[in-house]
Amino acid sequence: MALITLAVSGYRSLRSLVLPLGRLTVVTGANGSGKSSLYRSLRLLADVAQGQAIASLAAEGGLRSTMWAGGSGYSTAMRSGRSPMQGNIGGGPVSLRLGFASEDYGYAIDLGLPIPGPGASREEGSLFGDDPVVKAEAVWVGERLSRHNAIAKRGNTSVLVQDGNGRLQPVVTDLAPFESMMMRAADPTNAVELLVLRERMRAWRFYDHFRIDRDAPARIPRIGTRTVALASDGSDLAPAVQTIREIGNGPAFDKAIEDAFPGTSIEIDATHGLFRLSMRQEGLQRPLDASELSDGTLRYIALAAALHTPRPPELMVLNEPEGSLHPSLLEPLARMIAAASARSQVLVVSHAGPLVDALFDHGAQRLALEKDSGETVVADVDPPAWVWPER
Incomplete structure (x- = not known):
């Protein structure tokens, strides 16, 4: 409830x-207004x-x-x-x-x-x-x-x-x-x-620190098993995406990726139990491996995997999901978050005005600290x- x-x-x-x-x-709210304290207090309650x-x-x-x-x-x-x-x-x-x-x-x-x-x-x-x-x-x-x-x-x-x-x-x-x-x-x-x-x-699920650095686990092949909830750091991204496609709403996930990156698709392959994620783009002769993706692209894919979980929690909390994202991705992100709120209650902490405004346009309640x-x-x-x- x-x-x-x-x-x-x-x-x-x-x-x-x-x-x-x-x-x-x-x-x-502005920097120092208490957004992080509110987020941490909710995590402490959990x-x-x-x-x-x-x-x-x-x-x-x-x-x-x-x-x-x-x-x-x-x-x-x-x-x-x-x-x-x-x-x-x-x-x-x-x-x-x-x-x-x-x-x-x-x-x-x-x-x-x-x-x-x-x-x-x-x-x-x-x-x-x-x-x-x-x-x-x-x-x-x-x-x-x-x-x-x-x-x-x-x-x-x-x-x-x-x-x-x-x-x-x-x-x-x-x-x-x-x-x-x-x-x-x-x-x-x-x-x-x-x-x-x-x-x-x-x-309850909290997402505030996806690993997107060059050594992030999501960028390298990893042993994978069925993953109904993406890890908080995004380390099991490839198996989480494959799980969405097998037992969740794979078409909705693919549509969310296409919405943000027109003409692209996510591919997952597994060799000897090692799962690897890559992105295929129009005009390129080969897919780009996760190790080649920009920080913002990898973060957006992780957000898409978290929001399209096949086992939606009662409450999902996103802390500053706009980090590393190009401004053009904020409206697609808002649409994705709004769609997820039909399955889970979603609380977003953000100081990105365009994302806040877009979520408000999608019916979000806004609390300005x-x-x-x-x-x-x-x-x-x-x-x-x-x-x-x-x-």
């Missing part, structure tokens, strides 16, 4: 952001379902380095410049909150730091005392959390899940502070809703109603 709301609080420049999402949404959220935060420098660095609120005078900026930086509890609501379920998690004191990890001599811990967590039915629609929530070391009579009953009683209930409590017997939601989150006193805000958008789970 499609996401209808994305909520982030306390992550870099995203002090408190609640956004509506459509079937096709394009997030845009990492929760993989059990990788704490590791991902550590890779970014730890929870403290990703926190909102401003105050809890600014007055009109501060924003207008009539008085100096002041806030309560560091005055409140450390909190990074991430959540979403879909057409059926909602989920939110609140990450903080361990509380020093007797029994705390530092007192026990642990070297992991700066690792974030889960302060609150909840799954609910409907667009926003209330006192009556929670079907699972965290309670210290316990996970409470709604039983057949509608009562919240403990299904786990030894949950560690650093563990998400999505990892420990999701099972087909006692918490099937958590299991379903976790697997849906795990299936901007900075206001260091805080990322969205102009002319009414935020959906949202309630965070209590600690």
